[in-house]
Amino acid sequence: VFHVHEKGNAVLAGHLQELRRGTVVLAALAACRTPRYGYALLAVLSAAGLQVEANTLYPLLRRLEMQGLLQAEWNTDESRPRKYYTLTALGAEMADLLRGEWLSLNADLSALWKEDPR
Amino acid sequence: MSSLIDMYVAQVIRRLPEESRPDIARELKATLADMVDERLGAHDGNETDAVRAAERSAVEELGDPALLAVQYQDAPQYLVGPELYPAFIRLSRWLLPLVALVSAVANAVVYATTSPEAAIGGMMGAIVGNSVVALLIATGVVTALFAAGERFLPEKDKAEMTRTVSYGDWSADDLYEEAPSRRISRGETITALVFLVIAAALPVIPSSFFYVGHLNDSGSFVNPELWSGWIPAYLAFVGAFVLVEGWKLIAGRWTAPILLTSIVADVAFAVFLSAALLTQDILDPRLFNGNYWRDVAWIAPVAVAAIWAATAWDQAITWRNYRTRNVMDKTAA
Numbered sequence: 001v002f003h004v005h006e007k008g009n010a011v012l013a014g015h016l017q018e019l020r021r022g023t024v025v026l027a028a029l030a031a032c033r034t035p036r037y038g039y040a041l042l043a044v045l046s047a048a049g050l051q052v053e054a055n056t057l058y059p060l061l062r063r064l065e066m067q068g069l070l071q072a073e074w075n076t077d078e079s080r081p082r083k084y085y086t087l088t089a090l091g092a093e094m095a096d097l098l099r100g101e102w103l104s105l106n107a108d109l110s111a112l113w114k115e116d117p118r
Numbered sequence: 119m120s121s122l123i124d125m126y127v128a129q130v131i132r133r134l135p136e137e138s139r140p141d142i143a144r145e146l147k148a149t150l151a152d153m154v155d156e157r158l159g160a161h162d163g164n165e166t167d168a169v170r171a172a173e174r175s176a177v178e179e180l181g182d183p184a185l186l187a188v189q190y191q192d193a194p195q196y197l198v199g200p201e202l203y204p205a206f207i208r209l210s211r212w213l214l215p216l217v218a219l220v221s222a223v224a225n226a227v228v229y230a231t232t233s234p235e236a237a238i239g240g241m242m243g244a245i246v247g248n249s250v251v252a253l254l255i256a257t258g259v260v261t262a263l264f265a266a267g268e269r270f271l272p273e274k275d276k277a278e279m280t281r282t283v284s285y286g287d288w289s290a291d292d293l294y295e296e297a298p299s300r301r302i303s304r305g306e307t308i309t310a311l312v313f314l315v316i317a318a319a320l321p322v323i324p325s326s327f328f329y330v331g332h333l334n335d336s337g338s339f340v341n342p343e344l345w346s347g348w349i350p351a352y353l354a355f356v357g358a359f360v361l362v363e364g365w366k367l368i369a370g371r372w373t374a375p376i377l378l379t380s381i382v383a384d385v386a387f388a389v390f391l392s393a394a395l396l397t398q399d400i401l402d403p404r405l406f407n408g409n410y411w412r413d414v415a416w417i418a419p420v421a422v423a424a425i426w427a428a429t430a431w432d433q434a435i436t437w438r439n440y441r442t443r444n445v446m447d448k449t450a451a
Contacts, residue, residue, distance in 0.1 A: 038145060039152040054153075055180050058145065059189035062138075066192070074144075080152070083145045 024052055026102060028060060029087060029095040032070055037082040061085055069094055122173040123150045126183055133187035142190065150176050197265040201276040206264045214256060219308075221245075221252040235326055235336075300372035300440055307367045311360065318356045321349050325405065334404035341399050348394050355387050372440045381433055388429040392422045 027050050031041050038058055045052050064070040069091035075082050087095065127146045131139040150173070157172035180186055188195060198206050222245045229244040230236050267276070321344075326336040340349065362380055369376060394400060395418045 039149050054149065055186045055189060058149070059186070062142070062190060063192070080148050081144060082148055
Protein backbone atom coordinates (compact mmCIF):
# COMPACT_ATOMS: atom_id res chain seq x y z
CA VAL A 1 0.00 0.00 0.00
CA PHE A 2 2.88 2.29 0.88
CA HIS A 3 4.46 1.55 -2.47
CA VAL A 4 1.30 2.48 -4.37
CA HIS A 5 1.03 5.63 -2.32
CA GLU A 6 4.63 6.58 -3.11
CA LYS A 7 4.04 6.03 -6.78
CA GLY A 8 0.84 8.07 -6.64
CA ASN A 9 2.74 10.94 -5.08
CA ALA A 10 5.37 10.85 -7.79
CA VAL A 11 2.70 10.83 -10.50
CA LEU A 12 0.89 13.72 -8.86
CA ALA A 13 4.12 15.69 -8.55
CA GLY A 14 4.81 15.09 -12.25
CA HIS A 15 1.36 16.28 -13.34
CA LEU A 16 1.48 19.32 -11.08
CA GLN A 17 4.85 20.25 -12.51
CA GLU A 18 3.52 19.92 -16.07
CA LEU A 19 0.50 22.03 -15.18
CA ARG A 20 2.58 24.80 -13.61
CA ARG A 21 5.40 24.82 -16.11
CA GLY A 22 3.53 26.75 -18.77
CA THR A 23 2.07 29.27 -16.36
CA VAL A 24 5.47 30.58 -15.28
CA VAL A 25 5.93 32.42 -18.58
CA LEU A 26 2.55 34.10 -18.28
CA ALA A 27 3.27 35.04 -14.66
CA ALA A 28 6.67 36.50 -15.56
CA LEU A 29 5.21 38.52 -18.43
CA ALA A 30 2.40 39.79 -16.21
CA ALA A 31 4.83 40.83 -13.49
CA CYS A 32 7.06 42.65 -16.00
CA ARG A 33 4.35 45.09 -17.04
CA THR A 34 6.07 47.22 -14.42
CA PRO A 35 9.86 47.36 -14.91
CA ARG A 36 11.41 45.03 -12.32
CA TYR A 37 14.71 43.32 -11.65
CA GLY A 38 15.00 39.60 -11.01
CA TYR A 39 15.02 39.54 -7.27
CA ALA A 40 12.07 41.94 -7.04
CA LEU A 41 10.19 39.76 -9.52
CA LEU A 42 10.72 36.75 -7.29
CA ALA A 43 9.29 38.69 -4.36
CA VAL A 44 6.28 39.91 -6.37
CA LEU A 45 5.50 36.43 -7.71
CA SER A 46 5.92 34.91 -4.28
CA ALA A 47 3.66 37.56 -2.72
CA ALA A 48 1.05 36.71 -5.38
CA GLY A 49 1.24 33.08 -4.26
CA LEU A 50 3.16 31.87 -7.31
CA GLN A 51 6.14 29.85 -6.16
CA VAL A 52 8.83 30.20 -8.81
CA GLU A 53 12.36 29.03 -8.07
CA ALA A 54 15.15 31.53 -8.62
CA ASN A 55 17.08 29.05 -10.73
CA THR A 56 14.04 28.74 -13.03
CA LEU A 57 13.21 32.43 -13.21
CA TYR A 58 16.60 33.87 -14.17
CA PRO A 59 17.21 31.62 -17.18
CA LEU A 60 13.56 32.16 -18.20
CA LEU A 61 13.95 35.95 -18.09
CA ARG A 62 16.98 35.67 -20.31
CA ARG A 63 15.14 33.45 -22.79
CA LEU A 64 12.19 35.86 -22.94
CA GLU A 65 14.65 38.68 -23.53
CA MET A 66 16.24 36.76 -26.43
CA GLN A 67 12.76 36.12 -27.87
CA GLY A 68 12.11 39.86 -27.81
CA LEU A 69 9.24 39.66 -25.34
CA LEU A 70 11.15 41.43 -22.60
CA GLN A 71 13.55 44.29 -22.83
CA ALA A 72 16.34 44.52 -20.30
CA GLU A 73 18.23 47.54 -19.09
CA TRP A 74 20.97 47.86 -16.52
CA ASN A 75 20.32 50.46 -13.86
CA THR A 76 23.52 51.58 -12.20
CA ASP A 77 22.08 54.46 -10.21
CA GLU A 78 21.54 52.38 -7.12
CA SER A 79 24.23 50.97 -4.86
CA ARG A 80 24.04 47.67 -6.69
CA PRO A 81 23.77 47.40 -10.51
CA ARG A 82 20.43 45.85 -11.42
CA LYS A 83 19.00 44.46 -14.59
CA TYR A 84 15.45 45.73 -15.07
CA TYR A 85 13.07 43.81 -17.32
CA THR A 86 10.12 45.45 -19.10
CA LEU A 87 7.51 44.09 -21.49
CA THR A 88 8.14 45.03 -25.12
CA ALA A 89 5.24 45.78 -27.47
CA LEU A 90 5.55 42.24 -28.81
CA GLY A 91 5.69 40.89 -25.26
CA ALA A 92 2.56 42.81 -24.30
CA GLU A 93 0.72 41.48 -27.32
CA MET A 94 1.79 37.94 -26.59
CA ALA A 95 0.94 38.28 -22.90
CA ASP A 96 -2.60 39.28 -23.92
CA LEU A 97 -2.93 36.28 -26.21
CA LEU A 98 -1.62 33.91 -23.56
CA ARG A 99 -3.91 35.40 -20.96
CA GLY A 100 -6.87 34.97 -23.34
CA GLU A 101 -5.90 31.33 -23.78
CA TRP A 102 -5.61 30.87 -20.04
CA LEU A 103 -9.03 32.37 -19.39
CA SER A 104 -10.63 30.28 -22.10
CA LEU A 105 -9.03 27.10 -20.75
CA ASN A 106 -10.24 28.03 -17.31
CA ALA A 107 -13.79 28.58 -18.56
CA ASP A 108 -13.76 25.32 -20.53
CA LEU A 109 -12.52 23.33 -17.56
CA SER A 110 -15.06 24.93 -15.23
CA ALA A 111 -17.85 24.11 -17.67
CA LEU A 112 -16.61 20.53 -17.97
CA TRP A 113 -16.49 20.26 -14.20
CA LYS A 114 -20.12 21.42 -13.92
CA GLU A 115 -21.50 19.33 -16.77
CA ASP A 116 -19.95 16.14 -15.53
CA PRO A 117 -20.50 16.07 -11.78
CA ARG A 118 -19.21 13.03 -9.99
CA MET B 119 34.98 38.17 1.80
CA SER B 120 32.32 37.19 -0.74
CA SER B 121 34.32 34.23 -1.97
CA LEU B 122 31.42 31.74 -1.91
CA ILE B 123 29.39 33.98 -4.22
CA ASP B 124 32.33 34.55 -6.53
CA MET B 125 33.06 30.84 -6.67
CA TYR B 126 29.43 30.05 -7.38
CA VAL B 127 29.06 32.60 -10.17
CA ALA B 128 32.37 31.53 -11.69
CA GLN B 129 31.21 27.91 -11.79
CA VAL B 130 27.96 28.84 -13.51
CA ILE B 131 29.42 31.05 -16.23
CA ARG B 132 32.31 28.70 -16.89
CA ARG B 133 29.73 26.46 -18.57
CA LEU B 134 28.13 29.22 -20.65
CA PRO B 135 29.03 30.75 -24.03
CA GLU B 136 31.66 33.45 -23.82
CA GLU B 137 29.46 36.32 -24.99
CA SER B 138 26.73 35.77 -22.40
CA ARG B 139 29.07 35.51 -19.41
CA PRO B 140 29.53 39.12 -18.23
CA ASP B 141 25.82 39.90 -18.28
CA ILE B 142 24.77 36.76 -16.45
CA ALA B 143 27.61 37.03 -13.95
CA ARG B 144 26.64 40.58 -13.08
CA GLU B 145 22.98 39.70 -12.63
CA LEU B 146 23.69 36.61 -10.53
CA LYS B 147 26.08 38.50 -8.30
CA ALA B 148 23.53 41.24 -7.67
CA THR B 149 20.86 38.65 -6.96
CA LEU B 150 23.02 36.70 -4.56
CA ALA B 151 23.97 39.94 -2.81
CA ASP B 152 20.27 40.77 -2.43
CA MET B 153 19.60 37.31 -1.08
CA VAL B 154 22.42 37.65 1.43
CA ASP B 155 21.15 41.05 2.56
CA GLU B 156 17.69 39.67 3.08
CA ARG B 157 19.06 36.80 5.16
CA LEU B 158 21.23 39.06 7.28
CA GLY B 159 18.24 41.33 7.88
CA ALA B 160 18.66 43.01 11.25
CA HIS B 161 22.06 41.42 11.73
CA ASP B 162 25.09 43.58 11.73
CA GLY B 163 26.81 43.04 8.37
CA ASN B 164 30.18 42.87 10.08
CA GLU B 165 29.68 39.51 11.72
CA THR B 166 31.76 37.29 9.46
CA ASP B 167 30.11 34.05 10.54
CA ALA B 168 26.63 35.37 9.87
CA VAL B 169 27.66 36.64 6.44
CA ARG B 170 29.24 33.35 5.63
CA ALA B 171 26.12 31.46 6.70
CA ALA B 172 23.91 33.79 4.66
CA GLU B 173 26.08 33.31 1.57
CA ARG B 174 25.97 29.61 2.04
CA SER B 175 22.22 29.59 2.27
CA ALA B 176 21.88 31.89 -0.77
CA VAL B 177 24.02 29.80 -3.12
CA GLU B 178 22.32 26.65 -1.89
CA GLU B 179 18.96 28.14 -2.78
CA LEU B 180 20.13 28.61 -6.36
CA GLY B 181 21.36 25.04 -6.32
CA ASP B 182 23.97 23.13 -8.31
CA PRO B 183 25.79 25.58 -10.63
CA ALA B 184 25.93 22.91 -13.35
CA LEU B 185 22.13 22.60 -13.34
CA LEU B 186 21.65 26.37 -13.38
CA ALA B 187 24.03 26.60 -16.34
CA VAL B 188 21.98 23.92 -18.13
CA GLN B 189 18.86 26.04 -17.61
CA TYR B 190 20.64 28.94 -19.30
CA GLN B 191 21.71 26.86 -22.28
CA ASP B 192 19.59 27.14 -25.40
CA ALA B 193 21.31 24.26 -27.17
CA PRO B 194 19.48 20.93 -26.91
CA GLN B 195 20.59 18.84 -23.95
CA TYR B 196 20.16 15.59 -25.84
CA LEU B 197 21.74 13.91 -28.85
CA VAL B 198 18.67 13.02 -30.89
CA GLY B 199 15.31 14.67 -30.27
CA PRO B 200 11.78 13.31 -30.71
CA GLU B 201 11.48 14.47 -34.35
CA LEU B 202 14.48 12.48 -35.52
CA TYR B 203 14.20 9.62 -33.03
CA PRO B 204 11.87 7.41 -35.16
CA ALA B 205 14.20 7.75 -38.15
CA PHE B 206 17.20 7.04 -35.92
CA ILE B 207 15.63 3.86 -34.54
CA ARG B 208 14.37 2.74 -37.93
CA LEU B 209 17.74 3.17 -39.58
CA SER B 210 19.56 1.47 -36.70
CA ARG B 211 17.19 -1.48 -36.83
CA TRP B 212 17.99 -2.02 -40.47
CA LEU B 213 21.58 -1.02 -40.58
CA LEU B 214 23.04 -2.73 -37.51
CA PRO B 215 21.92 -6.30 -38.31
CA LEU B 216 23.06 -5.72 -41.88
CA VAL B 217 26.46 -4.50 -40.72
CA ALA B 218 26.76 -7.47 -38.37
CA LEU B 219 25.85 -9.92 -41.13
CA VAL B 220 28.10 -8.37 -43.79
CA SER B 221 30.97 -8.10 -41.34
CA ALA B 222 30.55 -11.71 -40.17
CA VAL B 223 30.44 -13.06 -43.74
CA ALA B 224 33.30 -10.85 -44.95
CA ASN B 225 35.51 -11.76 -42.00
CA ALA B 226 34.72 -15.45 -42.33
CA VAL B 227 35.65 -15.36 -46.03
CA VAL B 228 38.79 -13.31 -45.46
CA TYR B 229 39.84 -15.57 -42.60
CA ALA B 230 39.16 -18.76 -44.53
CA THR B 231 41.09 -17.55 -47.58
CA THR B 232 44.04 -15.90 -45.86
CA SER B 233 44.80 -18.17 -42.89
CA PRO B 234 47.40 -20.82 -43.65
CA GLU B 235 45.40 -23.31 -41.59
CA ALA B 236 41.81 -22.25 -40.88
CA ALA B 237 40.41 -23.40 -37.53
CA ILE B 238 37.06 -22.81 -35.80
CA GLY B 239 38.55 -20.89 -32.85
CA GLY B 240 40.48 -18.45 -35.02
CA MET B 241 37.48 -17.94 -37.29
CA MET B 242 35.15 -17.22 -34.34
CA GLY B 243 37.70 -14.77 -32.99
CA ALA B 244 38.00 -12.99 -36.33
CA ILE B 245 34.22 -12.83 -36.81
CA VAL B 246 33.26 -11.75 -33.29
CA GLY B 247 36.15 -9.36 -32.72
CA ASN B 248 35.85 -7.53 -36.02
CA SER B 249 32.05 -7.52 -36.03
CA VAL B 250 31.92 -5.92 -32.59
CA VAL B 251 34.22 -3.17 -33.84
CA ALA B 252 32.13 -2.77 -37.02
CA LEU B 253 28.93 -2.51 -34.95
CA LEU B 254 30.47 0.06 -32.62
CA ILE B 255 31.66 2.15 -35.57
CA ALA B 256 28.27 1.91 -37.32
CA THR B 257 26.45 2.91 -34.13
CA GLY B 258 28.84 5.81 -33.60
CA VAL B 259 28.52 7.09 -37.16
CA VAL B 260 24.72 6.87 -37.20
CA THR B 261 24.46 8.60 -33.82
CA ALA B 262 26.92 11.32 -34.81
CA LEU B 263 25.04 11.99 -38.07
CA PHE B 264 21.70 12.26 -36.29
CA ALA B 265 23.16 14.41 -33.52
CA ALA B 266 24.52 16.74 -36.20
CA GLY B 267 21.13 16.73 -37.95
CA GLU B 268 19.45 17.55 -34.64
CA ARG B 269 21.63 20.65 -34.30
CA PHE B 270 21.90 21.93 -37.85
CA LEU B 271 18.67 20.96 -39.62
CA PRO B 272 15.91 23.60 -39.58
CA GLU B 273 12.91 22.62 -37.44
CA LYS B 274 10.71 22.37 -40.52
CA ASP B 275 12.99 19.81 -42.17
CA LYS B 276 13.20 17.77 -39.00
CA ALA B 277 9.41 17.56 -38.77
CA GLU B 278 9.31 16.67 -42.47
CA MET B 279 11.85 13.92 -41.97
CA THR B 280 9.77 12.28 -39.26
CA ARG B 281 6.75 12.29 -41.55
CA THR B 282 8.40 10.82 -44.61
CA VAL B 283 10.36 8.20 -42.77
CA SER B 284 7.67 6.86 -40.51
CA TYR B 285 4.49 7.34 -42.47
CA GLY B 286 5.20 8.67 -45.95
CA ASP B 287 2.12 10.24 -47.46
CA TRP B 288 -0.04 7.89 -45.53
CA SER B 289 -3.77 7.99 -45.98
CA ALA B 290 -6.64 5.69 -45.08
CA ASP B 291 -6.34 4.21 -48.60
CA ASP B 292 -3.11 2.55 -47.53
CA LEU B 293 -4.90 0.31 -45.04
CA TYR B 294 -5.10 -3.24 -46.29
CA GLU B 295 -7.18 -6.22 -45.39
CA GLU B 296 -5.22 -8.19 -42.83
CA ALA B 297 -6.37 -11.43 -44.49
CA PRO B 298 -5.31 -14.57 -42.64
CA SER B 299 -1.88 -13.15 -42.29
CA ARG B 300 0.40 -16.23 -42.53
CA ARG B 301 3.25 -13.83 -42.58
CA ILE B 302 6.72 -15.32 -43.00
CA SER B 303 9.15 -13.32 -40.95
CA ARG B 304 12.11 -12.13 -42.99
CA GLY B 305 14.47 -12.81 -40.08
CA GLU B 306 13.43 -16.45 -39.99
CA THR B 307 14.05 -16.88 -43.71
CA ILE B 308 17.44 -15.19 -43.53
CA THR B 309 18.43 -17.38 -40.58
CA ALA B 310 17.41 -20.41 -42.60
CA LEU B 311 19.54 -19.21 -45.53
CA VAL B 312 22.56 -18.79 -43.26
CA PHE B 313 22.13 -22.37 -41.99
CA LEU B 314 21.80 -23.61 -45.57
CA VAL B 315 25.10 -21.97 -46.49
CA ILE B 316 26.71 -23.74 -43.53
CA ALA B 317 25.02 -27.00 -44.59
CA ALA B 318 26.41 -26.62 -48.11
CA ALA B 319 29.89 -26.10 -46.67
CA LEU B 320 29.74 -29.20 -44.42
CA PRO B 321 31.14 -31.70 -46.96
CA VAL B 322 34.13 -29.48 -47.74
CA ILE B 323 35.13 -28.23 -44.29
CA PRO B 324 38.61 -29.68 -43.68
CA SER B 325 39.09 -31.68 -40.48
CA SER B 326 41.92 -29.33 -39.50
CA PHE B 327 39.21 -26.70 -38.95
CA PHE B 328 38.28 -28.58 -35.79
CA TYR B 329 41.87 -29.36 -34.88
CA VAL B 330 41.84 -33.02 -35.98
CA GLY B 331 43.57 -32.50 -39.35
CA HIS B 332 46.36 -34.92 -38.46
CA LEU B 333 43.93 -37.85 -38.62
CA ASN B 334 43.17 -37.68 -42.33
CA ASP B 335 45.66 -35.18 -43.80
CA SER B 336 43.18 -32.30 -43.36
CA GLY B 337 40.67 -33.96 -45.65
CA SER B 338 36.93 -33.43 -45.25
CA PHE B 339 35.01 -35.11 -42.40
CA VAL B 340 32.84 -36.76 -44.99
CA ASN B 341 33.85 -40.03 -46.58
CA PRO B 342 35.45 -39.03 -49.93
CA GLU B 343 33.87 -42.04 -51.63
CA LEU B 344 30.47 -40.36 -51.29
CA TRP B 345 31.40 -37.76 -53.92
CA SER B 346 30.40 -40.33 -56.51
CA GLY B 347 26.71 -39.57 -55.99
CA TRP B 348 25.54 -39.01 -52.42
CA ILE B 349 27.24 -35.64 -51.85
CA PRO B 350 26.11 -34.09 -55.16
CA ALA B 351 22.56 -35.22 -54.32
CA TYR B 352 22.93 -33.67 -50.86
CA LEU B 353 24.08 -30.40 -52.42
CA ALA B 354 21.16 -30.52 -54.85
CA PHE B 355 18.81 -30.81 -51.84
CA VAL B 356 20.48 -27.82 -50.18
CA GLY B 357 20.14 -25.88 -53.46
CA ALA B 358 16.44 -26.78 -53.61
CA PHE B 359 15.95 -25.55 -50.03
CA VAL B 360 17.67 -22.28 -50.94
CA LEU B 361 15.17 -21.86 -53.78
CA VAL B 362 12.26 -22.57 -51.42
CA GLU B 363 13.55 -20.00 -48.90
CA GLY B 364 13.96 -17.48 -51.72
CA TRP B 365 10.38 -18.16 -52.75
CA LYS B 366 9.25 -17.61 -49.14
CA LEU B 367 11.26 -14.39 -48.96
CA ILE B 368 9.62 -13.02 -52.10
CA ALA B 369 6.10 -14.22 -51.28
CA GLY B 370 6.33 -13.05 -47.66
CA ARG B 371 3.29 -15.14 -46.77
CA TRP B 372 2.52 -18.82 -46.45
CA THR B 373 0.56 -20.04 -49.43
CA ALA B 374 -0.70 -23.55 -50.11
CA PRO B 375 1.93 -24.24 -52.83
CA ILE B 376 4.76 -23.04 -50.57
CA LEU B 377 3.44 -25.11 -47.68
CA LEU B 378 3.15 -28.21 -49.83
CA THR B 379 6.56 -27.77 -51.47
CA SER B 380 8.27 -27.22 -48.17
CA ILE B 381 6.65 -30.28 -46.53
CA VAL B 382 7.50 -32.51 -49.51
CA ALA B 383 11.10 -31.20 -49.60
CA ASP B 384 11.56 -31.67 -45.84
CA VAL B 385 10.26 -35.23 -45.86
CA ALA B 386 12.22 -36.16 -48.99
CA PHE B 387 15.39 -34.78 -47.42
CA ALA B 388 14.76 -36.73 -44.20
CA VAL B 389 14.30 -39.92 -46.26
CA PHE B 390 17.48 -39.19 -48.22
CA LEU B 391 19.55 -38.53 -45.08
CA SER B 392 18.17 -41.64 -43.37
CA ALA B 393 19.08 -43.77 -46.38
CA ALA B 394 22.57 -42.24 -46.49
CA LEU B 395 23.16 -42.73 -42.79
CA LEU B 396 21.91 -46.28 -42.68
CA THR B 397 23.55 -47.56 -45.86
CA GLN B 398 26.80 -45.56 -46.17
CA ASP B 399 29.86 -44.78 -44.07
CA ILE B 400 29.19 -41.07 -43.82
CA LEU B 401 32.32 -40.04 -41.97
CA ASP B 402 35.81 -40.46 -43.32
CA PRO B 403 36.95 -43.85 -41.92
CA ARG B 404 40.50 -42.50 -41.55
CA LEU B 405 39.23 -40.33 -38.69
CA PHE B 406 38.60 -43.53 -36.73
CA ASN B 407 41.67 -45.57 -37.62
CA GLY B 408 39.49 -47.65 -39.88
CA ASN B 409 37.44 -49.06 -36.95
CA TYR B 410 34.40 -47.29 -38.28
CA TRP B 411 31.60 -49.53 -37.14
CA ARG B 412 33.03 -50.37 -33.78
CA ASP B 413 33.55 -46.74 -32.79
CA VAL B 414 30.65 -44.88 -34.34
CA ALA B 415 28.06 -47.37 -35.47
CA TRP B 416 25.67 -46.04 -32.83
CA ILE B 417 25.71 -42.59 -34.46
CA ALA B 418 23.65 -43.60 -37.50
CA PRO B 419 20.41 -44.72 -35.75
CA VAL B 420 20.61 -41.81 -33.26
CA ALA B 421 21.11 -39.36 -36.12
CA VAL B 422 18.19 -40.83 -38.05
CA ALA B 423 15.92 -40.53 -34.99
CA ALA B 424 17.08 -36.93 -34.49
CA ILE B 425 16.47 -36.08 -38.15
CA TRP B 426 12.90 -37.37 -38.04
CA ALA B 427 12.19 -35.64 -34.75
CA ALA B 428 13.48 -32.35 -36.17
CA THR B 429 11.50 -32.82 -39.37
CA ALA B 430 8.30 -33.55 -37.46
CA TRP B 431 8.84 -30.53 -35.21
CA ASP B 432 9.52 -28.35 -38.23
CA GLN B 433 6.30 -29.48 -39.92
CA ALA B 434 4.34 -28.77 -36.74
CA ILE B 435 5.71 -25.22 -36.59
CA THR B 436 5.13 -24.65 -40.30
CA TRP B 437 1.58 -25.90 -39.98
CA ARG B 438 0.95 -23.67 -36.97
CA ASN B 439 2.29 -20.63 -38.84
CA TYR B 440 0.11 -21.46 -41.80
CA ARG B 441 -2.94 -21.80 -39.59
CA THR B 442 -2.32 -18.59 -37.65
CA ARG B 443 -5.00 -16.07 -38.47
CA ASN B 444 -4.45 -12.38 -38.11
CA VAL B 445 -4.27 -10.52 -34.82
CA MET B 446 -7.85 -9.32 -34.93
CA ASP B 447 -9.19 -12.87 -35.20
CA LYS B 448 -7.17 -13.82 -32.18
CA THR B 449 -8.50 -10.95 -30.11
CA ALA B 450 -12.04 -11.71 -31.26
CA ALA B 451 -11.71 -15.29 -30.08
